[in-house]
Every structure is written in structure tokens, then in C-alpha cells.
Amino acid sequence: MKLLRYGPVGQEKPGLLDENGAIRDLSAKVSDIAGDALSDASLNRLRALDPNDLPVVEGAPRIGACVGQVGKFICIGLNYADHAAESGMALPEEPVIFFKATSAIMGPNDRVEIPRGSVKTDWEVELGVVIGKAAKYVTEAEALNHVAGYCVINDLSERDFQLHRSGQWVKGKSADTFGPIGPWLVTRDEVADPQNLPMYLEVNDHRYQDGSTKTMHFGVATVISHLSQFMSLQPGDVISTGTPPGVGMGQNPQTYLKAGDRMELGIEGLGIQRQDVGQA
Incomplete structure (x- = not known):
């Protein structure tokens, strides 16, 4: 579904x-x-x-985030071998965990706002995992049974805030509009292998990211099991599992979003997002 x-x-x-x-x-x-x-x-x-x-919804209504009342918005950093290489960073020995504020969540086609003071607003297409059954101390073998479904996420980031403004990455990850989720939640029975999903992201019709979940360092089952050792996962929690190469920070020269840009991103079978970029 x-x-x-x-x-x-x-x-x-x-x-x-x-x-x-x-x-x-x-x-x-x-x-x-x-x-x-x-x-x-x-x-x-x-x-x-x-x-x-069921009643048909007429017209073309706005599409919101595909899951509501999100309790935790958990992200995994440096989780693609090819993205770590473009970032000049070593692959971690275990998943790198950070959080985005849930106030960053918006619909898949809503306008992205570059935050005030931003100089390095960047894009990241990611596979989103939505928890459907509470998970605590689960094994990798059990982990996928706790998934309700999968979705597309754009893990927008302000790199200067993230890397140079002290503290954890959350400063650069949590601006309003930095978490488009959707368009659909595709239930897990329709995703045969979450580790074999082509994904892409374009800015102004130029394809910057063209990857696959095949190159994940830690797969979805490993990520869920690992997280559940440190916190319980609850129905509606969202996990953003990392991005393939092609982010703006990895370009030569580095390229960042500006007002007037337009993004399109998608994951095979999970739908497409399209966002106009403006200034907050």
C-alpha cells in the first residue's frame, strides 16, 4: 500500500x-x-x-508528510561508503547517530526555506524508515519486522552551522523545512529489498546524486537493531538512513542552494519530491 x-x-x-x-x-x-x-x-x-x-479525493490537494505525530526524527551520518569518500571522512565503526528537530518536518513538495545567516545550505536524498512496532533490544534478524514502511526524505543541511558552529550536527540539520518526508509511506511488504533501491537528486535539472542503497555501510536492519540498544523505537518514529555521494559540499567547487533553485529527488518505488527554494 x-x-x-x-x-x-x-x-x-x-x-x-x-x-x-x-x-x-x-x-x-x-x-x-x-x-x-x-x-x-x-x-x-x-x-x-x-x-x-473509499471516497475519491477530488482535485490536487497539497500532500503533507506521509507520517504524522512523529516522536523521534533520527538520522544516520556517513552511512554510504561513496559519500564518506567524497567527504574525506573515514567510515565509522558503528552507526553515527544524530537528530533533526521534528519541527523541520514538512510535505514533500512544500517550499524549502534557506535559514537566515546561511551560507552553505545543502541537499541529501535519503531512504526513510518508519517504525510500526515498538523496538527495544531487537536483533538484526528481527529488525525489519518492526518497520511499517519506507519513504523518501530530503535531509537538508546547513554545513556551516553543522560543522563550524560548535556542538552537535543538530544545529545544521533542524531549520524549519529541512525535513521533507513523502510523498507516500510504502508499506514494507511492497519493498522486496531496502538495500537495492536506486535514488537520485537534481537541482535545476542537473543530476547531482545518482546512487543506490546498495552502497549503505550499515543496512536498515543493522541500523534499527543498533538504535534499539540505546533507545526504544516507537510507532511513528522516523529514521533517515544516510545519503549517497553528490551533495553540494562534495562538488568542486562546492555548490549550495540559493533562492530560486528547484530540487527534484526520488527513490525507485517510493515516489518523487519537488521543492522550490526560497529565503526565510
Whole structure:
């Protein structure tokens, strides 16, 4: 299934994308794509529905983040061997963990705002993992059973804030609009292998990132198991699993976003995001 949230900011309703690309309203079935609605039992109930029995959403509504009420927005750094190489950094011995503020989350096609004082706002296409069942001290063999589904994330970053403003990376990762998520949450049964997904990102029609989850240093199961040793993972938590090479910081010369730019990014089977860039 492809689940989504649509409508004005703060008033999003749950929906399902049918096989013809039409949005079907799920408001009578679940209150949101969040929390307990992400459990296996809930997803199985939604999967058993006939989409033709659900109301069609007319027009072209705004698409919101594909999961609501996110408790934790967890990111994994330097998790692609080829991205670490372009960054001139050694591969870590275990996953590098940092957080983005949940206030950074927005819809996949909403406007990205360059924060005030920014000089190095950068892009990162990433595979997002949405937790569906609480996970604590889980093994790698069990880990994927705790996944509700997968989605596209643009882990936007202000590199000067991130690397030169003291403290942890969170300063450069958490500006409003720095976490587009969606367009859909694709349930895990439709993703045969999360470690074999081509992904790309373009700025102004120029392709900068053209990679695959094949080059992840720590795969999704390893990441979930590792995180669960340090914190419990709850339904609706989002994990952004790292980016392949081609970020602006890795260009020669370095290239960063400016007002008026337009991004397009996608992951095979998980949909496409398109964002205009403006100034905060």
C-alpha cells in the first residue's frame, strides 16, 4: 500500500493512493497515518479494504508528510561508503547517530526555506524508515519486522552551522523545512529489498546524486537493531538512513542552494519530491 496525508498544513487527513494514482480518503477508517495506525494489525485491516469503496479525493490537494505525530526524527551520518569518500571522512565503526528537530518536518513538495545567516545550505536524498512496532533490544534478524514502511526524505543541511558552529550536527540539520518526508509511506511488504533501491537528486535539472542503497555501510536492519540498544523505537518514529555521494559540499567547487533553485529527488518505488527554494 501507499499511504499518505493530504490537506492544508496542520489539517492533514489520511489517504491511500489507489492503483490508478487517485487519492482515496481514509478518514472513516483511521484518524491519521500515525501511532497505532502503523501497526501490522492496522495495516492489515487497511490492506483488506477495497479502494473502490473509499471516497475519491477530488482535485490536487497539497500532500503533507506521509507520517504524522512523529516522536523521534533520527538520522544516520556517513552511512554510504561513496559519500564518506567524497567527504574525506573515514567510515565509522558503528552507526553515527544524530537528530533533526521534528519541527523541520514538512510535505514533500512544500517550499524549502534557506535559514537566515546561511551560507552553505545543502541537499541529501535519503531512504526513510518508519517504525510500526515498538523496538527495544531487537536483533538484526528481527529488525525489519518492526518497520511499517519506507519513504523518501530530503535531509537538508546547513554545513556551516553543522560543522563550524560548535556542538552537535543538530544545529545544521533542524531549520524549519529541512525535513521533507513523502510523498507516500510504502508499506514494507511492497519493498522486496531496502538495500537495492536506486535514488537520485537534481537541482535545476542537473543530476547531482545518482546512487543506490546498495552502497549503505550499515543496512536498515543493522541500523534499527543498533538504535534499539540505546533507545526504544516507537510507532511513528522516523529514521533517515544516510545519503549517497553528490551533495553540494562534495562538488568542486562546492555548490549550495540559493533562492530560486528547484530540487527534484526520488527513490525507485517510493515516489518523487519537488521543492522550490526560497529565503526565510
